[in-house]
Amino acid sequence: MGTIAGLHPHARLGHMEALEGAIINERKLELIANEMANVSTAGFKRQRITFEEYLLPQQDQTSRNAKGERVVTDFSQGPVHRTGNPFDFAIVGEGFFVIETPQGERYTRAGDFTLDAEQRLVTQEGYPVLGDGAPIMLEDTTGVGVWLSEDGRFFVDETQQGQIDVVRFENPQGLGREGRNLYVETDASGPGEQMDGRVIQGAIEGANVNAVEAMVHLIDLYRSYEAQQKTLQTVDQLDEKASTTLGRVG
Helix, strand or coil: CEEEEEECCCCCHHHHHHHHHHHHHHHHHHHHHHHHHHCCCCCCEEEEEEEEEEECCCCCCCEEEEEEEEEEEECCCCCCCCCCCCCEEECCCCCEEEEEEECCEECCCEEEECCCCEEEEECCCCCCCEEEEEEECCCCCCCCCCEEEEEEEEEEEEEEEECCCCEECCCHCCEEEEECEECCCCCCCCCCCCCCCEEEECEEEEECCCCEEEEHHHHHHHHHHHHHHHHHHHEEEEEEEHHHHHHHHH
């Protein structure tokens, strides 16, 4: 595991511990601020930081304990809200919708879809949603309507028009996280595998973020960050006092 960017070996463990703690708290603040900004975003998944202790070699050939951070995504189910919109869809359980983008296939839990001018089911950004490996066409010619069975089969005018693609990954933590609530397959995640996921029509999965809990964590982090800064200031004051005192000896 590599060292945290910007840190260098130092003999003053108190100073380094406070500095590492401040950097980690700063990263936590970024994640919680992102949660607060996406509390109403469909399918949004919050992130958490986990820590590991490891030995960090120092310039004097000794070692000390250091903290390493790893960001993980919480893929737990978000609340499912009924909307009544026939083009809103929510996955219950594991799995991702498959989206066609100019950069290739991407994956999302956000099911707040719509129809474009070509009667294709698309995301809010206009990216086609895939079914049976191709863009889903939902042209209702008789007014009977469009509906989706829980196993993902589309019916238009009472005629089956294909099945919405839902895939799972052996290691979803390995997915690359992109903007617009999209994920990308990586070597770490492994390839997506088609699955018979449960899909609800006329509903959206909300963000798995508890706004009250996030606000409490935000307040706690601000206090912790202030404490780390005070520790750094105290160490600096001690260094200054030591240098002044030593300068008077003799």
